[in-house]
Each structure stands twice: as C-alpha cells, then as structure tokens.
Amino acid sequence: MLDAALQFVGRTHPMVLHLPIGIVAALLALEALALLRRDPLPRSVRAPLAWLLAASAAASVASGLLLSSEDGYGGRTLDLHKWLGIAVGLAAAACAVSLHIPRARPLYGPLVVVCGVLIIPAGHFGAAMTHGEGFLTAPLREHAAAQRSREGPNGGTLPVAGGEYATRIAPIFERYCVSCHGESTRKGKLALHTPAAIMAGGATGPALEPRDAEASELVFRMRLPADDDAAMPPKGKPRPDEATIALIAAWIDAGANFEDDEQTAAPPAAPAPRPTRLEAPAEALAALHAAHAHVEVIDPATGALWVSFASAPGIGDDAARRLLAPVSPMVAELSLARTAIGDPTLDIVADMPRLRVLSLAHTRCTAEGLGRLSALPLLEVLSLAGVSVGESAARVLATGFPALRKVHVWDSGMDDAGIAQLRAARPYLMVESGQPPTDAGEPEPDFTFSSDAPPPS
Amino acid sequence: MHPIEEHYLDLTRRRFFGACAQSVSGAVGALALASLLRGASERAANTATGPGAGVGGAVGGGGVHFPPRAKRVIYMHMEGAPSQIDLFDYKPELRRRFNQDLPDSIRRGQRLTGMTSGQDRFPVAPSMFRFSRYANNESGAWVSELMPHTGSIAREICFVHSMHTEAINHEPGITFFQTGSQQPGRPSFGSWISYGLGSASANLPTFVVLISQGFGNMQALSARFWGCGFLPSEHQGCRLRAGADPVLFLRDPPGVDRADRRAMLDLVGELNRREMERTLDPEIRARIAQHEMAYRMQMSVPELVDLSGEDEATLEMYGPQVRTPGSFASNCLLARRLAERGVRFIQLYMRGWDAHNNLPAEIRLQSAAVDQPQAALVKDLKRRGMLDDTLVIWAGEFGRTVYSQGDLTETNYGRDHHPRCFTIWMAGGGVKPGVSIGRTDEYSYNIVENPIDVHDLHATLLHLLGLDHERLVFRHEGRDFRLTDVFGKVRRELLA
Numbered sequence: 001m002l003d004a005a006l007q008f009v010g011r012t013h014p015m016v017l018h019l020p021i022g023i024v025a026a027l028l029a030l031e032a033l034a035l036l037r038r039d040p041l042p043r044s045v046r047a048p049l050a051w052l053l054a055a056s057a058a059a060s061v062a063s064g065l066l067l068s069s070e071d072g073y074g075g076r077t078l079d080l081h082k083w084l085g086i087a088v089g090l091a092a093a094a095c096a097v098s099l100h101i102p103r104a105r106p107l108y109g110p111l112v113v114v115c116g117v118l119i120i121p122a123g124h125f126g127a128a129m130t131h132g133e134g135f136l137t138a139p140l141r142e143h144a145a146a147q148r149s150r151e152g153p154n155g156g157t158l159p160v161a162g163g164e165y166a167t168r169i170a171p172i173f174e175r176y177c178v179s180c181h182g183e184s185t186r187k188g189k190l191a192l193h194t195p196a197a198i199m200a201g202g203a204t205g206p207a208l209e210p211r212d213a214e215a216s217e218l219v220f221r222m223r224l225p226a227d228d229d230a231a232m233p234p235k236g237k238p239r240p241d242e243a244t245i246a247l248i249a250a251w252i253d254a255g256a257n258f259e260d261d262e263q264t265a266a267p268p269a270a271p272a273p274r275p276t277r278l279e280a281p282a283e284a285l286a287a288l289h290a291a292h293a294h295v296e297v298i299d300p301a302t303g304a305l306w307v308s309f310a311s312a313p314g315i316g317d318d319a320a321r322r323l324l325a326p327v328s329p330m331v332a333e334l335s336l337a338r339t340a341i342g343d344p345t346l347d348i349v350a351d352m353p354r355l356r357v358l359s360l361a362h363t364r365c366t367a368e369g370l371g372r373l374s375a376l377p378l379l380e381v382l383s384l385a386g387v388s389v390g391e392s393a394a395r396v397l398a399t400g401f402p403a404l405r406k407v408h409v410w411d412s413g414m415d416d417a418g419i420a421q422l423r424a425a426r427p428y429l430m431v432e433s434g435q436p437p438t439d440a441g442e443p444e445p446d447f448t449f450s451s452d453a454p455p456p457s
Numbered sequence: 458m459h460p461i462e463e464h465y466l467d468l469t470r471r472r473f474f475g476a477c478a479q480s481v482s483g484a485v486g487a488l489a490l491a492s493l494l495r496g497a498s499e500r501a502a503n504t505a506t507g508p509g510a511g512v513g514g515a516v517g518g519g520g521v522h523f524p525p526r527a528k529r530v531i532y533m534h535m536e537g538a539p540s541q542i543d544l545f546d547y548k549p550e551l552r553r554r555f556n557q558d559l560p561d562s563i564r565r566g567q568r569l570t571g572m573t574s575g576q577d578r579f580p581v582a583p584s585m586f587r588f589s590r591y592a593n594n595e596s597g598a599w600v601s602e603l604m605p606h607t608g609s610i611a612r613e614i615c616f617v618h619s620m621h622t623e624a625i626n627h628e629p630g631i632t633f634f635q636t637g638s639q640q641p642g643r644p645s646f647g648s649w650i651s652y653g654l655g656s657a658s659a660n661l662p663t664f665v666v667l668i669s670q671g672f673g674n675m676q677a678l679s680a681r682f683w684g685c686g687f688l689p690s691e692h693q694g695c696r697l698r699a700g701a702d703p704v705l706f707l708r709d710p711p712g713v714d715r716a717d718r719r720a721m722l723d724l725v726g727e728l729n730r731r732e733m734e735r736t737l738d739p740e741i742r743a744r745i746a747q748h749e750m751a752y753r754m755q756m757s758v759p760e761l762v763d764l765s766g767e768d769e770a771t772l773e774m775y776g777p778q779v780r781t782p783g784s785f786a787s788n789c790l791l792a793r794r795l796a797e798r799g800v801r802f803i804q805l806y807m808r809g810w811d812a813h814n815n816l817p818a819e820i821r822l823q824s825a826a827v828d829q830p831q832a833a834l835v836k837d838l839k840r841r842g843m844l845d846d847t848l849v850i851w852a853g854e855f856g857r858t859v860y861s862q863g864d865l866t867e868t869n870y871g872r873d874h875h876p877r878c879f880t881i882w883m884a885g886g887g888v889k890p891g892v893s894i895g896r897t898d899e900y901s902y903n904i905v906e907n908p909i910d911v912h913d914l915h916a917t918l919l920h921l922l923g924l925d926h927e928r929l930v931f932r933h934e935g936r937d938f939r940l941t942d943v944f945g946k947v948r949r950e951l952l953a
Contacts, residue, residue: 292659294799298923299524306528310799311659337841338797361841383842408842434840436774437609441589441600444549449583449867453553455560456899 010066017064017126019056020092021119023049028116050096053115057092061085077125077133077184084122091115132179165195165258169251176233176240195258210256213249222248278303284326291315291323304332304354309339317344324348337361337383343369355379361408362386367393374400383408385434394418398425410434519653525923526887527848528657530650531792531803533831536631537676537811538853540872541880543584543820546618546901547599551583551859559860563902570625572813572862573873579860581900582870585817594891603824606832612891613835613844613884615951619895619904622855622876622911627676627811630854630876633911635682637940644686646915647802649940650922651692653929658799660753661761662695665800667788671809672826673819678806687933690743694804699783703758707751722748761794771837776829786830793837796847810853814863814871835884848886848921855879859900878904887921889953909948916945921952
C-alpha cells in the first residue's frame with residue numbers, strides 16, 4: 001500500500017502530463033517561426049521555456065512512476081509508456097542544460113525535436129491505458145466491421161449453447177470490459193481478455209460461478225443501475241443492454257464453457273424469453289398512413305400497435321389485407337368499424353397473435369368469417385355491433401376464442417334466444433346486447449320541509 | 458426527427474453571420490437569431506416525449522408512456538356550475554333544517570363571493586327535488602328526479618362527490634379545470650392530449666369543441682378555454698358551430714371548385730414554405746397544416762353533421778332536441794360521431810347552470826336539456842363497444858352553496874358559488890364503473906372523505922390516457938411546464 005500522500009501525487013499524473021505536451025508544442029512552434037523569419041528566438045524566451053519543459057516533464061515522469069505502482073496497471077503498454085516518458089524527461093532536461101554549455105549549444109535544436117517526436121507515442125500509449133486499447137481507431141474498425149457484416153457482436157438470439165465463447169461472448173468483453181480489465185490495465189486486479197484471466201477472478205473473488213449466473217459477481221455488477229458505485233461498466237462508459245447481459249448470463253448458466261466444441265457443451269438452461277419489442281416495417285407504416293389509417297404504439301415496452309381505420313371508411317378487403325399483412329405480428333388493437341371490409345380481411349386478422357381488442361362494428365363480416373378468428377390466442381374484446389352475423393354467431397362464439405371476455409352483439413341479428421344460448425355456453429363471457437337499462441330507480445318517500453332538527457354540535 | 462428540429466439543424470454559421478449582416482444592426486440580428494436558437498433547443502427538448510414518437514399519422518405526438526386505458530375523451534363541461542345538492546349529493550336530513558341558519562361550525566368563516574357576502578343570514582335551502590336510488594355496483598346511487606336517464610346508467614358511472622377547486626368565480630374556475638391554472642395562458646387539457654398523443658384522424662381536427670346554449674344565467678365562454686397556450690398552434694381546439702356552416706368560411710365560394718382550391722393551396726403552401734425557410738417561424742408550419750386540414754374538412758365536416766345515416770331508434774334515444782343543431786342532444790350525437798371518426802378530444806360545453814336566483818326553474822330546464830342526451834351518449838358508446846376506450850367526463854367548474862342566495866321559499870331559492878365540494882361523474886375509459894367516491898358533510902359544504910382536487914383529477918385522466926403527468930412536459934421560457942404543474946397525484950381509487 002502506498003503512502004496516501006504519494007498516491008495523491010501519483011494521481012495528479014493525468015493532469016500534469018499535459019503541461020510538457022503543451023510547452024514542447026509551443027517551443028517547437030516558436031522555433032519554427034523564428035527559423036522562418038531568420039531571426040533567432042531571444043534567449044529570454046528560449047531558456048525559460050526549455051526549463052519549464054524540463055521541470056514539467058520531470059514532474060510527469062515522477063507522478064507517472066508513482067501512479068504505475070498502484071494496483072491494476074501493468075503489461076506491455078505500460079512498459080512502453082513508461083520508458084518513452086522517461087526518455088522524454090531526459091531529452092527535455094538535456095535540452096535545458098545544453099543552453100548553458102557553449103559546446104553543447106548545437107545539440108539544443110535536435111533535442112527539442114526529439115522531445116516533440118517522443119512525446120507523441122508516449123502520450124498515445126498512456127491514453128491507450130486510460131481509454132482502452134484501440135480507443136483511437138475503434139470507430140474506424142467498427143465501421144469496417146459493419147460494412148462486412150450487418151450482424152454486430154451481440155447479434156443472434158437467446159439462448160446460447162455452450163461452446164460459443166469465442167464467437168459471441170468474447171466480443172462483448174472485448175467491447176465493454178477489456179479497456180479497463182485487460183492485459184495492460186487490470187482494475188480491481190481483474191482481466192477479462194483470456195479464459196484463464198476470467199477464471200482467475202479479481203480482487204473481490206471469482207468473477208463468475210459456472211452454471212449460476214445469479215450468483216456471479218460479473219452479472220450482478222453489470223445489472224446494477226448505472227449510478228451505483230459498484231456498477232460495471234461504470235457511469236460514463238458505454239453499457240451493454242439487457243439482452244447482451246442476458247446472453248452472458250445464459251452462457252454462464254450453460255456452464256461458462258470456453259471450448260468451441262458443441263459435444264462438451266452442457267445442455268442450455270434457457271432463461272424465460274422476455275417479450276421482445278417489435279418494430280413495424282417503415283414502409284408498412286407509410287402505406288397505412290397514406291391510406292388514412294391511424295397507427296399508434298400503445299405499449300412502448302413491446303411495440304404493440306393500435307390500428308384504426310376510423311378516417312378511412314372506404315377501405316375494402318383488398319386494401320385492408322395488403323395494409324395489415326406486414327404489421328400483423330404486432331397489432332394488439334384493431335378497429336375496422338364502419339369500413340367496407342368483409343370476411344376476406346378476417347383471414348389476415350386470424351393471423352394476429354397479439355390481437356386483444358377487435359372491432360368489426362358495422363362491417364360486412366359474417367358468422368362464417370367470424371369462425372376463422374376462433375383460434376386467436378389473446379383476443380379479449382370483440383365488437384360485432386351492427387354486423388349482420390345472424391343467429392349462428394352464438395354457436396360460433398361458443399367454441400374457441402380462448403381469451404374472449406366481452407362481446408358486443410347489439411344490432412347483429414342475434415336474438416334473445418341466441419344471446420341466452422351464448423350466455424349459457426360461456427357463463428363468464430360478458431355479452432353486451434345493447435338493451436337499454438330498465439332501472440327506474442327506487443324513489444324516496446314523500447317529504448315535507450321543517451326546521452326541527454337540532455343544529456350540529 | 459421532428460421536422461422543425463431538422464430545420465433548425467439546417468442553420469449554418471454562414472447563415473448566422475449573413476442574418477447578422479442583413480439586419481440594421483448586426484447585434485440585433487445576432488440577438489434575434491440567438492433567441493431563435495434557444496427556441497430550437499427548447500423545441501428539441503419538446504419533441505421526444507415518448508417512445509411512440511413518429512409512428513404513422515401522429516402529428517406532433519410523442520405517444521403513450523405506458524399502455525392506455527382510454528384512447529379518446531368526451532368532456533362535458535357544465536358552464537356556470539350545476540348544483541350538486543339538487544342533482545347528485547343526496548342530503549335528506551337538510552329538509553329538517555329548512556331555513557335554519559348555516560352553523561358557523563360548518564362555514565368556519567370561509568370566504569364567500571361578493572354576491573352573498575353581504576347577506577344578513579345564510580338560510581339552509583334543502584333541495585326541493587325528490588331523489589331515487591339506482592342500482593350500481595355498490596349500495597346504489599342517489600340521483601335526483603331531474604336526472605332520471607342519468608340515474609338509469611348508474612352502473613356505468615363513477616360519481617365523485619368530493620371534488621374541490623381553488624377558484625370561486627367562473628372565469629378562473631373554468632380556466633383551472635381546463636388548463637390546470639387559474640391564470641390564463643396555459644395550454645388546455647385537450648391541447649396537452651393533442652401534443653402528447655397526436656392526431657388519430659386524418660381529416661378532422663384532434664381537438665373539437667361544441668357549445669350548447671343554456672336556459673339559465675349564462676357566463677361568457679372564452680376561446681382560450683380551448684386554446685393551446687405556449688404549445689404549437691396546431692394543438693388548439695377547433696370549435697364547430699351549430700347549423701349549416703359548422704366551420705365558418707370552410708365552404709368554397711360560388712364559382713370556385715375543388716380543383717381551383719387545390720391549386721390555390723398548392724401555391725400558397727409553396728409561398729409559405731419559402732417564408733418558413735427564410736424566417737424559421739414554426740407558426741408558419743402550423744398555418745400550412747391548418748390549410749391542408751381545412752381542405753380535407755371541406756369533405757369530412759359535411760359528412761360529420763349529416764345525420765341521415767342514423768337510424769330512427771338512435772335519434773329517438775338522444776331525445777326530441779337531437780335534430781336541433783347546437784342543442785346538447787345534437788352535440789352529444791355529434792360527439793359520438795366524432796369519436797367514431799377518430800377525434801381524440803371532444804369538448805362539449807353546456808352553458809347556463811349559474812343559478813343564483815330561481816334555481817328550481819332554471820335547473821329543471823337545464824337538466825331536461827342534458828339528462829337524456831348524456832345518458833344516451835354513454836349507452837350508445839357502450840353498445841358499439843366504444844365505452845371501454847372512451848373516457849366520458851361530466852363536470853362543472855365548482856359547486857353551489859347549501860344556503861340560499863336571496864329569498865328562500867319551499868319552491869324557490871338561489872345558490873351561490875361553492876368551490877369547497879361538488880360532484881362530477883365519469884364513465885368508461887378505465888374509470889371504475891358503478892361507484893361513488895368521496896363524501897361531504899351533512900350540509901354538502903365541506904368534504905369529510907377522500908378529497909380530490911383538480912390536479913389529481915388531471916393526473917388521473919392523463920394516466921388513463923397512457924401518459925405520465927410528470928413526463929408530459931413542454932419547455933417554455935426556460936422551464937418545463939406540465940398540465941399539473943408541480944402538483945397532482947394519480948388517484949387509484951378512480952381506476953377500474
């Protein structure tokens with residue numbers, strides 16, 4: 001453990017290091033300008049700058065050496081950074097001293113240039129440790145990768161079988177973790193760049209428990225809210241989405257296998273599938289919009305749609321089928337009320353697995369077409385108001401329609417007997433017949449006014 | 458991306474200096490542009506209100522925050538404030554206190570309006586109307602003989618007996634109910650819905666207002682009750698007038714046919730677009746949108762008000778006044794037709810409830826005008842399967858006093874404004890049906906159980922529409938505004 005004061009000095013390194021960079025740049029610029037004008041830089045400018053450069057470079061080297069002795073730094077990048085930094089410091093010192101030794105005066109120019117050249121790789125390797133290897137070129141590489149394949153590192157669906165470490169898990173660690181938990185920087189003594197390093201764990205113990213993602217520190221930390229102190233990746237760094245974390249969890253649950261061998265993989269313990277958010281194809285939405293249909297996301301979590309043809313009463317079967325087919329997986333509520341559609345459209349409606357509420361009020365559908373909807377798994381509310389489905393509709397509605405809770409049959413040609421039959425067949429189904437309520441109320445008795453009540457206390 | 462936001466991004470540095478140079482003084486130009494740019498950043502903050510943004514035909518709507526229970530609102534505002542004591546807040550015990558002085562223990566020195574504060578005494582005026590109990594989903598709802606049809610739909614209705622407000626006069630009272638603030642200038646409820654959810658109709662406005670004249674003492678209705686405040690202009694309510702011309706100047710003059718009109722709109726639209734590119738004034742975009750909407754309304758409005766497709770039994774259900782344009786019956790039927798056609802927010806006003814004197818005579822006429830139509834509207838929505846996702850609200854801006862304003866006899870009395878308690882009712886759209894919420898004291902003067910203020914009501918109504926009242930915000934003058942400002946709580950007891 002370092003002395004706290006020394007540790008403090010060490011941590012000024014990321015600030016102090018900018019001073020020599022700025023000064024050497026200024027010095028080079030001034031010297032270049034002077035050369036151009038054939039008017040040498042006055043000594044009163046040159047000497048102070050050179051000494052400032054030497055001093056700040058020395059401070060950077062000292063603080064950097066202190067910082068490197070803290071936990072979590074190491075590897076080839078650190079070595080390169082360290083030796084290049086020390087070289088810059090020595091060159092800067094030599095540069096300043098050369099001004100005061102007449103014989104060494106000719107060395108001054110080359111030394112400044114050496115400083116300026118060496119400081120670039122030194123700074124680069126330092127930055128690579130802070131921001132992660134390849135920080136600078138990552139956008140270029142990602143762009144190129146995107147060009148090669150539309151599928152990103154997190155592509156594909158759950159669950160993962162074992163044996164997909166290299167193809168699907170390692171790229172996630174690579175993208176989100178190894179800049180701080182890699183070969184050169186091992187924050188918390190944890191590295192995630194090789195299987196051996198992953199299994200070795202970090203300062204707080206093992207990173208993961210094979211076959212138990214819930215108990216794995218890695219998954220626990222990744223699922224913490226971003227503002228939690230222990231959350232990983234920490235606040236301000238890019239964080240993977242839940243689907244990506246779920247992929248890692250599934251891989252751990254499946255045994256955290258690093259081998260690319262399907263045979264040795266444990267059978268996957270598939271986590272419960274989460275409802276995925278569906279996106280309607282843009283061209284399908286544009287077509288609906290152009291036809292004056294209204295489309296609205298009514299559940300932001302699932303992307304479920306409400307589609308209504310309230311402004312498009314002229315729509316017929318052909319257009320309705322064409323417009324609805326591309327969005328059928330995500331329609332949860334559909335109103336075709338007052339349109340000119342009939343049974344042919346119901347073939348498309350029958351293929352809407354998420355449909356919960358359907359209004360066919362005042363359309364041309366028939367009982368026969370209605371029968372095609374009987375397998376809709378989630379249909380809860382159905383309006384047949386003003387649809388001439390006739391009496392056979394009672395029989396159609398009595399079977400199938402597993403989730404049906406309420407049906408509106410006002411003005412549908414279903415008579416009292418049919419309604420009674422339907423109610424008997426499905427006692428828990430609300431059959432709204434549209435009969436006006438007959439409750440006349442129970443009147444209070446006659447009364448007279450008086451003033452005999454005592455005032456309230 | 459929001460078109461306006463996109464447009465502001467077109468602003469370039471060159472443009473900035475060009476605009477500065479063109480103006481009389483560069484500094485003034487820069488200031489003007491800076492204010493535009495601030496507008497742009499506020500506007501950027503104002504676009505993404507929800508994850509549904511930009512889907513389909515929604516204009517300006519950010520979309521719901523969570524799955525909604527209601528998709529549209531029919532809000533019946535009873536201008537002038539109906540008497541809760543004579544309609545819904547049943548107080549039979551008051552009949553034994555006829556003409557007694559209102560005890561100080563009840564009034565507690567609370568403020569009165571200037572119309573009765575000078576009265577020598579405050580004599581208790583029990584309702585002269587008989588009440589009946591109608592079956593609902595609890596132990597029944599007491600409704601006065603003035604509203605038998607409304608009583609008959611008690612199973613659908615949620616009565617709230619414990620509403621209260623801060624305003625004691627009509628103008629601030631209505632402004633508070635409609636905008637969440639007693640001071641003018643905020644967007645109305647319907648405008649917030651339009652802003653939050655966008656349009657659901659391709660050829661009718663998102664927010665439509667219908668006004669019925671009353672039979673009692675009428676107060677003025679300001680157009681700003683359906684104004685959009687600081688929201689973009691396309692969110693303001695569109696008033697439909699009674700009669701042959703529901704929208705003035707919508708019809709083409711003689712000699713102009715639809716093709717001419719189209720050509721004219723194309724040209725004017727092009728000029729407007731150029732002006733918008735030059736000045737970046739978002740109001741021009743609203744103007745273009747309104748022109749196009751008006752063009753479509755030339756077809757859709759005549760179809761809307763043409764009742765020839767309604768069957769006789771339906772017309773009869775709304776009552777004898779249904780064929781009189783502008784009557785409450787006619788407007789209730791229009792409200793259903795608007796709802797069917799995708800209009801998101803339908804605001805009905807019934808004027809004339811301000812019965813300071815001669816209350817019995819006035820309230821008889823007023824109630825007769827609204828009772829059958831409003832019940833018919835609920836029944837009609839229900840049988841079509843539309844009540845489930847249509848939120849019906851019936852409310853005045855406050856209540857009326859238990860004591861009589863002016864002379865009190867057994868058959869005549871008046872009542873002054875009373876903000877401390879009053880009754881509203883709601884139906885459909887995810888509201889708990891067939892219940893009564895809240896209780897008042899035996900004088901219907903103070904609330905003794907479950908007080909609900911206007912902000913809570915707004916928060917709850919927005920919740921039913923799938924909007925979180927704390928997230929439906931608009932940045933204006935450097936801060937975020939909400940319908941509920943810094944107040945409001947979703948009242949779960951009102952939800953089904």
